[in-house]
Amino acid sequence: MSLFRVTADTNFNGPHQPTQIAEGGVPPSEADAAMIMIHGRGATAPSIIQLANEFETDKKLTLRAPQASGNTWYPYSFMAPSEQNQPGLSSGLQKIYDIVQDLKNEGFSEENIYFLGFSQGACLASEFVARHPAKYGGLIALSGGMIGVGDAVNPDDYEGDLQETPIFMGCSDVDPHIPKERVNESEKVFTGLNASVTKKLYPGMGHHVNEDEIKHIQEMLNS
Template identity: 35%
Template sequence: MQSNPHPAHGPFWYGPPLEEAALIIYAVHGRGQTPAYMAQVADRVAMPEVAWVLPAAHNRSWYPQSFLAPIEENQPVLDDALETVRTQLGVLLGQDGPPVGVLGFSQGACLLSEYLLQDQPHLAGAILHTGGYLGSSEREWAASPESNLVGLSVELFTAREDAWVPLHRVEATRHAFRSLGATVELTAYDDPEHHLNEDSIRRIRRYLRHRTVLPTGL
């Protein structure tokens, strides 16, 4: 049985050490990217009190097909990627440290959407930029007995006409999170470029500022 290839490539810590951080963001890159892309996002957000944990996908891809393909066409690689997120976030959440949130872009946003709706973990926040949950059709989601999504603030960003991520799936993802009790804000841009524009960076910075907790003694 082939082992999960993703953990061999990270995650990488970027920013202040744990004892000096006011917030930890687990930031998942997109297809064809590396953790360096999310480090650039961190630099653009420019919050020195935030520590970034940057996972790395094997061969720069978390799963092989489009996120709109039938889920079985992305297996077993998708389950490997979900287990990577589950394990690495579990370590962060198990530490005696600052709050932990997540940020994903493109394929990383899709992966995190799927993980959050499946596992429904306790997080300080979630930012999902240009992505939605996986599958060839819209799905209904049930709250787990241990769901921690009630009251979670989720920020969704996308373009109205993105080349890879249709607006209707991002809207369905918004509905899914709301059905599980999360508070969701969706920002859709008339900007077809597949990127994080300066307005979204400003909004991300503002969102993170509301979730930082300064370490005691500082």
């Protein structure tokens, strides 16, 4: 693979490593599954956790939401050359990796870990899952797509097996930040990694989450 793969590195020191991780839902000891929730540019970890209040599910979730330094995971568009978004991009991916390891140490299998991101957070979560394929509970990418090398996503840069991990991608077909072409390219890569992908492009929708997307999230959690 030409893209680097984040690994456990106790010496890694990026802008997001010292930031807080918001928690919500039920305590880990009472949870059926865990969800890592990644906020968008200019938002906060507590704000993305509030989205879970919209889910109608019997599944008991423990929630973890990392906070981006300066409320931004990386400075430029996710379609800018990736080196321009360093060190924020690497730091954000490492932050997610470390949360996954913490959850596994708390007894959660990868199959019981879900990822949800909105906008910049959806891009970061999508890139993480594609670079670290395993059988996860699911990925929910709301108004986002894979980052790749920024100006391109090459399927040959990714390898591994997502083992039919369910992935939901929802986005406007005219989103000012997320071109639908990148959503389509991301779907192709995830399908090539053996994910079970559901993609919805909503005509004329703004850069937000709609009720149909919430319905798809609930269906994934209840399946």
